[in-house]
Amino acid sequence: MKRQIHLNLFIQSRGHHEASWRHPAASLLALTDIEYFRDLARRAEAGLFDSIFLADSLALMDTVTNSAATWLEPITTLGALTGSTSRIGLIATASTTYTEPFNLARQFGSLDHISGGRIGWNIVTSWLAASARNYGGGGLVSHGERYERGEEFMSVVKALWDSWSDQAVIDDRASGQYARPGHIRPIDHSGKFYRVAGPLNMPRGPQGRPVFVQAGSSDTGRRFAARHAEAVFTAQMEKKTAQAFYADLKALAAAEGRCPEHVVILPGLSPVIAATETEARRLARELTELTDTNVGLKRLSSRFGGHDFSHLSLDKPLAPEDLPDPGTVEAARSRTEVIVGLVKRENFTLRQLLAYMAGARGHFTTAGTPEQIADLIEDWVTDGAADGFNLMPAIFPGVLDVFIAEVVPLLQKRGLFRTAYEGITLRDHFGLPRPARV
Numbered sequence: 232m233k234r235q236i237h238l239n240l241f242i243q244s245r246g247h248h249e250a251s252w253r254h255p256a257a258s259l260l261a262l263t264d265i266e267y268f269r270d271l272a273r274r275a276e277a278g279l280f281d282s283i284f285l286a287d288s289l290a291l292m293d294t295v296t297n298s299a300a301t302w303l304e305p306i307t308t309l310g311a312l313t314g315s316t317s318r319i320g321l322i323a324t325a326s327t328t329y330t331e332p333f334n335l336a337r338q339f340g341s342l343d344h345i346s347g348g349r350i351g352w353n354i355v356t357s358w359l360a361a362s363a364r365n366y367g368g369g370g371l372v373s374h375g376e377r378y379e380r381g382e383e384f385m386s387v388v389k390a391l392w393d394s395w396s397d398q399a400v401i402d403d404r405a406s407g408q409y410a411r412p413g414h415i416r417p418i419d420h421s422g423k424f425y426r427v428a429g430p431l432n433m434p435r436g437p438q439g440r441p442v443f444v445q446a447g448s449s450d451t452g453r454r455f456a457a458r459h460a461e462a463v464f465t466a467q468m469e470k471k472t473a474q475a476f477y478a479d480l481k482a483l484a485a486a487e488g489r490c491p492e493h494v495v496i497l498p499g500l501s502p503v504i505a506a507t508e509t510e511a512r513r514l515a516r517e518l519t520e521l522t523d524t525n526v527g528l529k530r531l532s533s534r535f536g537g538h539d540f541s542h543l544s545l546d547k548p549l550a551p552e553d554l555p556d557p558g559t560v561e562a563a564r565s566r567t568e569v570i571v572g573l574v575k576r577e578n579f580t581l582r583q584l585l586a587y588m589a590g591a592r593g594h595f596t597t598a599g600t601p602e603q604i605a606d607l608i609e610d611w612v613t614d615g616a617a618d619g620f621n622l623m624p625a626i627f628p629g630v631l632d633v634f635i636a637e638v639v640p641l642l643q644k645r646g647l648f649r650t651a652y653e654g655i656t657l658r659d660h661f662g663l664p665r666p667a668r669v
Contacts, residue, residue, distance in 0.1 A: 233645070235662075236617075237619030238279075238280045238620060239281055239283065239284050239320075239620070239621045239622065240282070240283045240631070241283075241284045241286070242268060242284065242301070243286055243623070245262070245299065245626065246624055246625050246626035247592075248501070248503075249298065249523075249526060249527065249590075250518050250589065251625060251626045251627070258628055262299060262300070262301055263302050263303060265308070268285075268308055271628060272316050272321075273316060274631060276318055276319040278634070278635035279639070279649050279652060280622075281319070281320055281661060282322050282349075282661075283321060284323075285301065285305035285309065286353070287305050289357055289359065289361075289366070290359050290361030290362045291361070292530075293361075293529055297526050305323035305324055306342070309322075309323045309342055309346075309350070313349070320349045320656075320657030321342070321346060321657075323350075323351075323353065324355055325354075326355050327356055327380060328355075328372055328377055328381075329362065329366040332391065333387075333427055333429075335352075335388060336391040337431065337433065339352050340435075340436050343437055344433070344436055349657050350436075350438070351441055351443070351462065351657050352443060353444040353446065354381065354443060354445050354460070355445075355447075356372075356374075356377035356380070379424075383424050384424070384425070385458075387427050390418040390420060391430065392435060392436070392440040393439075393669050394415060394417070394429050395433075396414040397435055397439070399415050399434060400434050416430055417429045418430065438657065438658050439665045441657075442658060442661065443459050443461045444463070445459065445462075445463055446465065448466065448476065448568070448569075453476075454483060456480060456483075456494070457483035457494070461493060461495065461661065461663050462494075462495040462496075462497060463480065463494060463497065465498050467594075468569060468595055470616050473595075473616035474616045476496075477616055480496060492662070493664065495661050497619050498595060498616070499623050500597070500607075500608070500621065500623060501590055501594050501624070501625055502597050502624065502625065503597070503598040503626075504600070504630055505600070505633070506600065508599050515598040519586050519589070524582070530588070530592070531584075531585065534570065535554065535555050535567055538554075538555050540581065544580075545581050546580050548579070549578075570584075570593060591623050591625075594623055601637035601641060602641065604634070608642065
């Protein structure tokens with residue numbers, strides 16, 4: 232039997248190209264209209280996707296006057312989507328840097344109950360300096376401390392989700408006993424960053440715990456993922472580097488005593504799809520022509536912790552020395568490594584780099600026919616570069632519709648993708664076991 236691929240739909244703005252919101256093919260619904268998200272979630276469920284994903288930012292981006300982003304808070308948005316869907320998994324980002332473990336455990340635990348076991352948590356450490364100013368006004372927490380705090384955070388939330396046994400609730404009206412004695416326990420955590428007594432004030436969820444998703448690809452981020460992540464979103468600009476990342480992370484997970492198959496690796500894939508390659512490339516050019524150089528410069532600056540690139544010529548080839556060393560960056564270090572690697576490999580000018588990054592912020596971008604996209608997916612999955620993809624369509628809903636109508640049937644005919652949902656929970660879709668109570 233061929234390997235079954237996994238597909239997650241990453242919903243952001245009116246598409247993942249920076250200029251998608253301006254394109255005439257993009258949705259006309261407001262980005263604050265819940266029906267926009269309901270519609271995309273329903274389409275993805277009809278396409279039998281494993282899950283959808285909502286990212287988050289804890290500050291207003293300084294590109295707001297010329298760039299549309301996703302405005303709704305993701306955890307509450309997932310709450311609205313649970314009633315609009317019945318099978319697809321629902322994943323939201325929440326930061327370990329600027330929230331409390333007890334709050335997060337309650338929110339995601341509640342969502343898992345509400346959805347019948349379809350919830351995933353994308354674990355992030357917040358790197359934007361603007362976010363720090365919204366949470367206490369202090370400086371940006373260092374990369375190392377963010378992950379140190381994140382490790383302790385994970386210990387606390389796991390203990391909270393495990394503070395009730397699966398058999399704790401009796402709900403026996405006749406005897407008057409709701410819960411079994413001894414099946415609910417405090418956690419009594421006292422650490423460097425958190426003091427939490429517990430137990431959680433709700434029973435264990437249908438999945439035991441939400442599925443843990445992670446997206447950091449720095450050395451520290453990989454080791455964090457190897458210990459905790461059950462699905463990993465990653466930005467890889469070419470198959471060769473994707474294969475190296477895939478092999479490394481699977482090996483790291485095995486070294487942690489985990490089954491490598493229980494870490495599902497999903498590189499970002501941002502396609503432009505049309506009936507012919509010529510038409511697909513034309514659509515990609517239309518999007519490029521709508522990009523704003525100033526927006527691109529601001530986003531590049533934010534990736535490098537506020538570094539100023541305005542003194543560089545737009546049309547002179549970049550040297551790696553023109554960008555800060557990723558090892559010195561306290562922001563999104565893994566993404567800066569991807570960008571510096573791209574500059575070394577492609578000899579881009581700054582204008583070309585900004586145009587490339589506008590496609591999907593450092594994820595793999597391509598334009599082609601449904602057959603070409605299906606071939607690419609099959610090649611990466613069968614050749615040890617991915618377990619599936621974090622799909623990031625350039626324009627919503629048009630490119631997503633073509634993918635579902637044209638690419639998914641090709642994958643199904645090749646025996647690579649489900650023809651019906653076989654399980655109920657997100658763990659079922661990803662082929663993950665239900666974690667035992669520790």
